[in-house]
Amino acid sequence: EAGVAQSPRYKIIEKRQSVAFWCNPISGHATLYWYQQILGQGPKLLIQFQNNGVVDDSQLPKDRFSAERLKGVDSTLKIQPAKLEDSAVYLCASSLGPDKETQYFGPGTRLLVL
Amino acid sequence: AQSVTQLDSQVPVFEEAPVELRCNYSSSVSVYLFWYVQYPNQGLQLLLKYLSGSTLVKGINGFEAEFNKSQTSFHLRKPSVHISDTAEYFCAVKTTGGSYIPTFGRGTSLIVHP
Numbered sequence: 001e002a003g004v005a006q007s008p009r010y011k012i013i014e015k016r017q018s019v020a021f022w023c024n025p026i027s028g029h030a031t032l033y034w035y036q037q038i039l040g041q042g043p044k045l046l047i048q049f050q051n052n053g054v055v056d057d058s059q060l061p062k063d064r065f066s067a068e069r070l071k072g073v074d075s076t077l078k079i080q081p082a083k084l085e086d087s088a089v090y091l092c093a094s095s096l097g098p099d100k101e102t103q104y105f106g107p108g109t110r111l112l113v114l
Numbered sequence: 115a116q117s118v119t120q121l122d123s124q125v126p127v128f129e130e131a132p133v134e135l136r137c138n139y140s141s142s143v144s145v146y147l148f149w150y151v152q153y154p155n156q157g158l159q160l161l162l163k164y165l166s167g168s169t170l171v172k173g174i175n176g177f178e179a180e181f182n183k184s185q186t187s188f189h190l191r192k193p194s195v196h197i198s199d200t201a202e203y204f205c206a207v208k209t210t211g212g213s214y215i216p217t218f219g220r221g222t223s224l225i226v227h228p
Binding site: 004033040041043045048056098099103104106107 | 118120146148150155156157158159160163204206208210213214215216217218219220221
């Protein structure tokens with residue numbers, strides 16, 4: 001079974017530029033999560049999808065971050081414009097359902113904003 | 115809202131010694147509890163989870179954890195660690211109802227010395 005795929009693995013941009021990350025979850029997984037993991041901290045949930053609907057985006061900085069999962073499968077996370085403090089690893093995870101099901105994580109995209 | 119506290123940011127230990135990584139949580143409702151491991155430059159991988167039933171949960175790689183409801187704790191233990199256990203360990207909770215939003219602790223870095 002293929003795991004959660006993410007691309008790119010690394011990205012370096014200058015502040016005020018835009019960037020997009022892509023995630024392809026495990027086939028059949030209805031729930032998809034985007035996390036931000038700043039160095040030395042635990043993952044912070046940015047947005048949670050159930051199929052193509054948003055379950056929670058309370059911690060997503062909506063003035064600069066956006067995410068979509070239009071067909072309920074793969075998803076993109078965009079930052080526009082980027083700030084220095086956005087430097088982090090962006091993790092995508094998926095699960096069969098939102099409750100007790102195990103989350104499976106992708107390898108992450110490491111973003112450096114200069 | 116729920117919260118997770120991992121009491122130790124770093125735990126150094128010698129190879130073949132026992133180890134305990136501590137996790138306390140706060141929630142006004144029942145929760146599911148998880149421990150994940152993150153190796154350098156990789157995503158998170160589930161070690162074990164507590165959903166219900168027996169409070170002693172066994173996971174992969176010889177790890178186990180005990181759920182203590184009265185102390186709101188879910189400490190992770192291993193009787194004899196290996197060099198390969200060196201990694202970051204994250205405790206996480208989800209409420210058993212509502213939107214099932216996951217919350218992660220800040221992580222504990224386990225460093226195994228030869």
